[in-house]
Amino acid sequence: MxxxxxxxxxxxxxxxxxxxxxxxxxxxxxxxxxxxxxxxxxxxxxxxxxxxxxxxxxxxxxxxxxxxxxxxxxxxxxxxxxxxxxxxxxxxxxxxxxxxxxxxxxxxxxxxxxxxxxxxxxxxxxxxxxxxxxxxxxxxxxxxxxxxxxxxxxxxxxxxxxxxKGKTIGDIAEVESGIISLKNNDLYVNGIYVTNLLGSDDASSLFQKEGIAAVISPNEERFRITLDHFGQQQAALFEATRTLGLKRYHYTRKDFENGKVIITFVPILKDADRLIEAIKKTPLLESTKKNKDVLSTNFVGRN
Amino acid sequence: MGQEIGGIPRFDIIALVTLSKDRVIGGRQLTLLAENKEEQDAISQELATTLKGDIVKLTFGDQMVVRRTQ
Structure with missing residues (x-):
């Protein structure tokens, strides 16, 4: 027993x-x-x-x-x-x-x-x-x-x-604050066309006054493969709007010529530093890892 | 040159507010003829506010109220 x-x-x-x-x-x-x-x-x-x-x-x-x-x-x-x-x-x-x-x-x-x-x-x-x-x-x-x-x-x-431990957008791209401008009700960020949906005076003045924008620029041409992934951009937009809140309107746009990605919206808290931080810390999704530098990992941490 | 992410976004045209009666044509959307620019702006604004849409001002004076569905 x-x-x-x-x-x-x-x-x-x-x-x-x-x-x-x-x-x-x-x-x-x-x-x-x-x-x-x-x-x-x-x-x-x-x-x-x-x-x-x-x-x-x-x-x-x-x-x-x-x-x-x-x-x-x-x-x-x-x-x-x-x-x-x-x-x-x-x-x-x-x-x-x-x-x-x-x-x-x-x-x-x-x-x-x-x-x-x-x-x-x-x-x-x-x-x-x-x-x-x-x-x-x-x-x-x-x-x-x-x-x-x-x-x-x-x-x-x-x-x-x-x-x-995965990598984040900040590891493969520069994130900076973007300058919002409106020309004939068309929205531009750093001179890049974003949308023409701000046709009413209320919408354009709200965006002009309270809008915030970030520009994500890939460090190298090949990182565009990761950044251009729709799911990756959606994740970045999600983290940005959750960090600052969303009052109204959110737009994303990618620039074909240089691979820049624009994220712009009207936040509840207007804080450019937090926006940049939130986007930089957005994890790179496993499904977007399509090149060797992003995919590679090692047992002692990041490269 | 750019493209909105997420492939092709889908919009519903909710209303077309025009100043020219020649452009009042059939279709699924509501088409309204305004008497002047002020009335056109007011109608578009009220429709957009009520139906949670966005206003697009077209180059030759017409205004579209659209709503993104996807």
Whole structure:
């Protein structure tokens, strides 16, 4: 009967691994300027799924050590669970599309959902690595096992975070404030034609007085491939309008001749610095990464 | 030279407000004949405000009230 009961060492291993894995998820849930996930319900959902992921990673080693090989197949549950996390995030964000100032777009939503899925893998890998280290070291002094498990977990988290860190628009393009001008009810930003939809005096005077504009110029010709992607521009517009709010009108335009992209709208808060910052920090979507410089990544961080 | 991102945007022409009766022709949109420029501006403005559309002033004096659908 006693052989069926899990040993103290394994209990400690599971607890340490679950704690490290859950910690990894806590550290990767960040509420930054994008205000997502929303506090506190979004936090809780992600922390609980992170805990479950960590638990799945933590019990794999004890299961193997007790010759319970079939039990390891529950890792497939983890895969299913994480796919569900991605699906739930995607559905949730799509439901919000009509309620936002401008839409995120499918490409951006896909990127966010994939990130949430990947971060659950962080929790699983960190807890699994932590448990594996404790098993391999197998010192008679339990404190050594615990400390080495925790250290391995955090090293793994550091490497995974750096590896999965994406680039932003600021890495491949210059973003500067644009000068708005109106000629015969046509809107121009830095002399580039944007729209003729401001036909009424109210619209043109509102835009002239309160409008704000940013010009994104690719650092190199080949980065136009990324910047010209519709989903990428939609993501930049979304981040810009969410940061400053949107009173009325939003237009985007790309200039064929030099690849510049114009983003202009009437914000609630007129702050050019925040606009530039929001656009610069917009992540490059995975689906737009079509050249080697943007695609390349390494284990120690950005190039 | 530029292009609006997102491919081709789609608009509905809600109304055409003109000063020339020769341009009052059939179609899905509402076409109104204004007596003078002041009346034309006022009609366009009110229609745009009510129907949440935008006004486009055409080169030869007509005004279109349009609404983006996509």
């Amino acid at each position: 006693k052989t069926d009961i899990i040993s103290t060492e394994h209990i400690i291993m599971i607890i340490v691994a679950i704690s490290t894995g859950t910690c990894a998820r806590i550290l990767t849930v960040k509420e930054d300027f994008r205000q997502y996930p929303s506090y506190p319900n979004g936090y809780l959902t992600n922390l609980v799924t992170g805990f479950v992921a960590a638990a799945l990673g933590a019990v794999a080693i004890p299961a193997l050590m007790t010759k319970n090989f079939i039990a390891v197949t529950f890792l497939t549950l983890a895969i299913q669970q994480f796919r569900d996390v991605r699906k739930a995030e995607r559905e949730s964000l799509k439901d919000l599309e009509d309620a936002e100032y401008t839409s995120r777009g499918n490409a951006y939503i896909d990127g966010i959902a994939k990130t949430f899925e990947a971060r659950n893998y962080f929790a699983l890998i960190v807890s699994f690595g932590s448990a594996l280290t404790m098993q391999l070291i197998n010192s008679k002094i339990m404190a050594i096992n615990i400390v080495s498990g925790i250290i391995t977990g955090f090293i793994l988290l550091f490497v995974l975070k750096r590896f999965s």
